[in-house]
Amino acid sequence: MAQERHINDEQVDRLVVIILASEQVGELSNRLVKKGYRLTLVNTSSGFMQAGSTCLLVGINHGREDDLIGLIGSVCRTHRQFIPAGGTFSLPGGLPPLMIEAEVGSAYVFTLEVEQYEFF
Amino acid sequence: MAQKPSLSFFWQRLKRGAALVSAGGSWSVQLPGEVQRNLRWYFFDGVLASSQEAINLTYLTLFILALGASKAQIGLMTSLASLSAVVLLLPGALLAERFGQRKWIVVAGGGGVTRLAILGLALLPFFAKGQQAVTIVILFKVLMDGFSNLSMPAWTALTAEIIPIAWRGRYFGSRNMVMSIANMLVTLIAGQVITLAVSPITGYQTVYALAFAFGIGATFCFAHLQEPPRQPDASATAAYTPASLLKALRENADFRNFCISQMVWNFGLNIAGPFFAVYQVENLHATPAEVGILSIISSLAGIPAVRFFGGLNDRWGAYKVTLLTGLLIPLVPVLWIFTRVPWHVAPINITSGILWAGYGLASFNFLLSISKAETLPRFTALFQISVAVATAAGAALGGIIVQHLGFPAIFLTSGLLRLVGIFVFWRMVRPRNPVSVFS
Numbered sequence: 001m002a003q004e005r006h007i008n009d010e011q012v013d014r015l016v017v018i019i020l021a022s023e024q025v026g027e028l029s030n031r032l033v034k035k036g037y038r039l040t041l042v043n044t045s046s047g048f049m050q051a052g053s054t055c056l057l058v059g060i061n062h063g064r065e066d067d068l069i070g071l072i073g074s075v076c077r078t079h080r081q082f083i084p085a086g087g088t089f090s091l092p093g094g095l096p097p098l099m100i101e102a103e104v105g106s107a108y109v110f111t112l113e114v115e116q117y118e119f120f
Numbered sequence: 121m122a123q124k125p126s127l128s129f130f131w132q133r134l135k136r137g138a139a140l141v142s143a144g145g146s147w148s149v150q151l152p153g154e155v156q157r158n159l160r161w162y163f164f165d166g167v168l169a170s171s172q173e174a175i176n177l178t179y180l181t182l183f184i185l186a187l188g189a190s191k192a193q194i195g196l197m198t199s200l201a202s203l204s205a206v207v208l209l210l211p212g213a214l215l216a217e218r219f220g221q222r223k224w225i226v227v228a229g230g231g232g233v234t235r236l237a238i239l240g241l242a243l244l245p246f247f248a249k250g251q252q253a254v255t256i257v258i259l260f261k262v263l264m265d266g267f268s269n270l271s272m273p274a275w276t277a278l279t280a281e282i283i284p285i286a287w288r289g290r291y292f293g294s295r296n297m298v299m300s301i302a303n304m305l306v307t308l309i310a311g312q313v314i315t316l317a318v319s320p321i322t323g324y325q326t327v328y329a330l331a332f333a334f335g336i337g338a339t340f341c342f343a344h345l346q347e348p349p350r351q352p353d354a355s356a357t358a359a360y361t362p363a364s365l366l367k368a369l370r371e372n373a374d375f376r377n378f379c380i381s382q383m384v385w386n387f388g389l390n391i392a393g394p395f396f397a398v399y400q401v402e403n404l405h406a407t408p409a410e411v412g413i414l415s416i417i418s419s420l421a422g423i424p425a426v427r428f429f430g431g432l433n434d435r436w437g438a439y440k441v442t443l444l445t446g447l448l449i450p451l452v453p454v455l456w457i458f459t460r461v462p463w464h465v466a467p468i469n470i471t472s473g474i475l476w477a478g479y480g481l482a483s484f485n486f487l488l489s490i491s492k493a494e495t496l497p498r499f500t501a502l503f504q505i506s507v508a509v510a511t512a513a514g515a516a517l518g519g520i521i522v523q524h525l526g527f528p529a530i531f532l533t534s535g536l537l538r539l540v541g542i543f544v545f546w547r548m549v550r551p552r553n554p555v556s557v558f559s
Contacts, residue, residue: 085292086166086296101288102292
């Protein structure tokens, strides 16, 4: 309760816009909420029917900017993994599916100045 | 007064939407025009190839059966096709590295010979009958699988070159989804065509002609890819030399044991694998359309299951998911013994589709977890060889067993051997932490 009041009283002067893969939203938003950040989640669509991306809006005081960026970086590291490539040919049964290396897990972060912030 | 949008406006919007979807999504607009063009040709290649394979994979066994093949011959066909894949693995890798233009290896091999063989299948009943036709179908199947495998290293390398690594996840997400939809639709339509045709053989000829049209369309699209210039590199094939492969086996006990377990598993799997469709037609009296629908049910069940097991894989690790799904899969062939009518297969195929989605994902991830980046090409090659050899042996033995002892015998043997395979995995292979080798 005390923490919530502290957040509400905080002078918000930065708006951080985070665009990330939908698969990572759960983990990042849980960790943000645990550390007392307030956030708004906006679903966006990208790709065709499958690879969704999500936009998170986080209002903060500039003093917490480094902490927030660090937290995003720790959850949304770019890393490589193998994904199904859906080949052009079929191979004899039992052979492993065709996989190809892809970069996943990145996030785009934009920080904007906030002219005015009110909480009702 | 607001003017109504014209037909040309809708047409332009449709064209724009199709251009974006075929390049993977709206994100692709930020890529250079040449890359976008390649993504589009590659997308259409995949969709058309998937439509061709929907026919070829689902109905080839039924086609050869309609031509008069025995069950032993069906086993032999799968067995020889797997062996051809093993034999052509090294030449394929050599070609991909030593030949400057990878695109033309694919167009000539998997896109050329394979698709001419499909045309051959469509025309075959005009020229050959009985055992002669059966022998030719087996030969065509060996050619198709052999040349597909020969082209595979070139295809994989070219794919990696033309699709930027940062966008592959999204691009393949879109492409795979459309490929799956095309695959299911074509399976459904082809099954109806065969069932409603004046004679079964005419039906198979019609759908194989259609498969050839899809295939040649795919080759046309693939031939339009702009391949980036590159210098042939002979050194990269060192990973595939017999000495290098044997060294990899000697040095990594976990990998060796994993290969042994997968050999037993795939040996058991293929004792029954090639005969499920035959059983549905001969014993359950299913029509080709019903066989197609039951195959679609399995694919559909696998789509959400991949996401579920992907999450489970992250939490539990590949070892535990392989073990869990591997312990349940042996029950699947045993359940087939109790089927009496085609619809009995539906719940089995739903279960099978879910479990196989988990097993395929987890076992591949486990292979990655016991590999290092520098050993991965060797490990993958060895894994493919061991699986293909086991597949060949299993299918050949399955053909003999089913011919003499009937379907229950292969279902039971297959289930027991799968259980032995997973037992070997459990006792001989050590669990690993869920890490990506390239992280």
